[in-house]
Amino acid sequence: MNKICILLLLIVLQGCAQKPYYGDLTYLGKLPPKLSEISGIVSLDxxxxxxxEDNGxxxxxxxxxxxxxITKKFDVKDIKNNDWEDLxxxxxxxxxxxxxxxxxxxxxxxxIYILPNPEKEKGNKIEAEKISFHYPEQTKFPPKKSKLMFDCEAFFYKNDFLYLITKNRTRPYTGKAFVYKIPAKKGSHTAELVGEITTCIDQQFCSVTGADxxxxxxxxxxxxSGFIWAFTDFPSDDFTKGTLRTIDVFHRTQQESxxxxxxTTVLIADEQSKTKGRNLYSYKIN
Incomplete structure (x- = not known):
């Protein structure tokens, strides 16, 4: 009887010792269910x-x-979430x-919607202005499978422009992403192609899902999904001409943000996917 008790105790202790594995990411916390499909994050302070969150x-x-x-929420007035993919x-x-x-x-x-600094807004609603744009290289909607290059889930702001990195959906998959820039002001604009990059050729992990x-x-x-591509020493608009370092964080989830x-520190969030995800992580870029 004593041997059985000891065996059961060892099993319980082993189970308690097994922590979730997050690779090289530092786990910060579990996001609430209302952010199950988190698609974009940005830090102001x-x-x-x-x-x-994204579509739907x-x-x-x-x-x-x-x-x-969650500590605060704003409803963005008079606009619809067709497919919000990044901030x-x-x-x-x-x-x-x-x-x-x-x-x-x-x-x-x-x-793209422009919102005033939310840290300075009161109430629970916030106004938005609109930037409309199109890609001049796209002439068919949709194009043929080998030219499905015009999805996008990633962008950032620099010097009065917004830089968009497209998400590759070609068949067969090539891993190539286009880099476009658009003036960061309301109106209707033609996106300007300024560069391109091929991250890698595994569709499960190589499509670009976020940027900053x-x-x-x-x-x-x-x-x-499990990789960071970090660019430094870039001389111009085309950051892809800089020095590239590919970082494997050794954690494979649906990382969207x-x-x-x-x-030197980035935050990463992943979407809920079955029993994984819906977490906030940090990672130190040395």
Whole structure:
């Protein structure tokens, strides 16, 4: 009888000792169910983030602390969440919502919404202005399978422009992403192609799902499902001409969002997928 008790105790202790594995990411907290499909994050103060969800979810932005708890929410007035895929910020703290998710490459209503600095807003609703844009290289909606290059889930702000990195959906998959820039002001604009990059050729992990630029403007990061592509020493608009470092974080989940907390620390959020995800993580870029 004593041997059975000891065996059961060992089994229980072993089970308690097995912690979830997050690879090289540092786990910060479990996001609430209303952010199960978190698609974009950005930090204005280096201590909290603002977050959005993608297609089919509410037209809201959420303030979240570093324990993954919601502390504030705004309803974005008079606009619809067609497919919000990323958040960016400018030097004044204005937010940009990228409503440019385009899974089937058939949308003709791609846009970005400009919101005033939410840290200065009162109440529970926030106004938005609209940037409409199109890709001049796309002439068919949708194009043929080998040219499905016009989905997008990632962008950032730099020097009065928004830089968009497309998500590859080609068949066969090539891993190539286009980099476009658009003026960061309301109106209708033609996106300008400024560069391209091939991350890798495994569709499960290599499509770009998020992006940000460091506060000092010296590092651009792109996110995939388990990978970070970090660019430094870029001389111009085309950051892809800089030095590239590919970082495997050794954690394979549906990672959709990345932002800088400071010049060397990024936050990453993943969507809920079966029993995995819906977490907030940090990672130190050395």
């Amino acid at each position: 280096g201590e909290t983030i603002w977050a959005i 979810n509410k037209d809201d932005i959420y303030k979240v602390n570093l324990k993954a708890k 960016a910020k400018d030097n004044l703290g204005n937010l940009y919502i990228g409503d440019f998710g385009n899974n089937f490459n058939d949308r003709k209503n791609l846009c 630029i460091s506060p000092d403007g010296k590092t651009v990061v792109l996110l995939g 990345i932002c800088f907390l400071d010049n």
